[in-house]
Amino acid sequence: MKKKNFLTDKEREMVELTESYESALSANKPLYMDADDLADLADWYAMHLQKEKAMQVVEYGLKIHPNNTTLFVEQAYLYLDDQERDKAKEILASIKEETSEAIILKANILMGEGHEEAAEELLNNLTSEEDLGNIIDIVYMYMDMDQPQKALDWLVRGEALYGENENILGLSADCFYALQDFDKAINLFNKMIDNNPYSTSAWMGLARCHFDMGDYEKVLEDCDYALVADDEFAEAYIMRGQVYAELDNEEAAINDYKKAISLKAIPENIVDTFIGINRTRQSKWEEGYEHLSRAIALSSSKGDEDPLSLYSIHINAAVCLMNMNQKQKALEHCQLASELVPEEIGAYMLQGRIHIELDEFEKGLKCWAKALRYAPYPATWYEIGIYSMELGMLENAQKAFERVADMDSSYEDVNERLAAVCLLRSDKEGFLRYNLRCHNPIPEEELQRFESFYESNDMKQLSEILKHILKKN
Secondary structure: OOHHHHHHHHHHHHHHHHHHHHHHHHOOOOOOOHHHHHHHHHHHHHHHHHHHHHHHHHHHHOOOOOOOHHHHHHHHHHHHOOOOOOHHHHHHHHHHOOHHHHHHHHHHHHHHHOOHHHHHHHHHOOOOOOOHHHHHHHHHHHHHOOOHHHHHHHHHHHHHHHOHHHHHHHHHHHHHHHHOOHHHHHHHHHHHHHHOOOHHHHHHHHHHHHHHHOOOEEEHHHHEEEEEEHHHHHHHHHHHHHHHHOOOHHHHHHHHHHHHHHOOOOOOHHHOOOOOOEHHHHHHHHHHHHHHHHHHHHHHHHHHOOHHHHHHHHHHHHHHHOOOHHHHHHHHHHHHHHHHHOOOOHHHHHHHHHHHHHHHHHHHHHHHHHHHOOOOHHHHHHHHHHHHOOOOHHHHHHHHHHHHHHOOOOOOOOHHHHHHHHHHHOHHHHHHHHHHHHOOOOOOHHHHHOOOOOOOOOHHHHHHHHHHHHHHO
C-alpha cells in the first residue's frame, strides 16, 4: 500500500478518495462524489493499470451525473487506450458541450485517423490553450501519436507559463524519453526525486530509461525504490518481471508477474504465456505447448481479447507443435493467429514453411507470397531465403537473397548467404562473385586450396568453406 507520509498533497487526496470509494463499494453503500473527483479517480486507476476499475468508476459516475462531459471524455480515453476507437467516437458524438477537453478529445480522434490538419486547427483555436491541464493533454496526445517534436513545442508553452513545477517536470521528462534523449529525461526524473524521493512516477520514469538503455541492474533498483513508496504499484512489478525474464531468472519473474496479476494489472494467462515461450526458446516443445495451451484456455475463459498477445501465444504454440511433428495442428494455430492480426506476417511465414515440410509446395509458396503482400521488404525476402536454405530449396533461396541484395546490398550477411548458396549449388562463378562482396572474403590464395571441391564435392572442404564464409565479423 501507499505510505501516506511519503505522498504529495495530490497523491494523498487520491488515496483517500480511493479508500472512500472502495469502502463504500465493499459495504454496498451509496457514495456521492463530484464528477471531477470521479474522473480523477478513474484516471488514477488507469495510471495504476487497473483499467477495469477505472471503467467501473466512470460508469458509476455517469449514474450520479448523467451526460457529464468530463466523465464522458474520461470514458472515451479509456476506450482509446484499449484501441476501441469506434466506441470512443460514439462517446464523442454523445457529448453536447463544446468544452476544451471535448475539443482536445476530438482532435485526438482526428489525429488517430490521419486528419492532422483538422486536428491542429481545432487545437490552435482553443480559447483556453494556456490552461495547464489542456497543455498536458495535448502533449501526451502528440506523444501517443509518436510525434514527440510537436509535443515539445507545446511543452515550451507550458514551461513559459508555469516554470518547473511538478507537472511540467514530469511532462518534460516523459517528452525527452519519447525523443530517446535519455540523458535529459534522467536528469529531469532525478529533479523530481530531489523534490519528492518517494515519487513512484519519477522512479518508474527512470526505470523505463534504464530499461531501454539495457542497464538492468539500475532498473531493478528503480523498481525497488518505487515499491518502497507504493508496494501495490503494478507497473513496477511488471517491469521488474521483464528484467528478471531478460536475466533468465524465471522464478523471480514469475513471482512479480503473479503479484501484477493479483493487482488485476495484467491478464491471468501471463505466467503460462511467459513459461510457455521460455520453454519454446529452450526447445522443450512438449512442456512449452502445455503451458501455451493453458494460456489460450485461460484467455478464452476470461474473455481476454488482446489480439497481439494471443497472436504471439498461437505462433509459439505452432512452433512447438511443428517440432513435435504435429504439423496439421500447428497449421490450425497459424490460421488462428493470422485471423487475429492479419497484417502480421509471422503466421504466414511459419504456415508456408510447414506446408513445404508436408510437400505442399504450392500452398507454402502462396503463404510466403501473402507475407510479401503485407511486408514487401528486404527482411521478409531474407527470412524466405533462410527458410528455403533450411528446407533444401537452394534455387529459391538464391532468388530470395538476390532480391534482398537488389533492395539493399548492405543488408546483414546477404552476400555471405549468396556465396554459401552458390557454393552448395556448385555455381563457381556465382560463388566467386559474391565472395568478393563479403565482409570477410576468402583470400585468393586460399581459394586455390578449394579448387578441387568442385570436382570432388568433398564434404569436409565444403564445411570448412561454409564456416569461413558465414562466421560472424
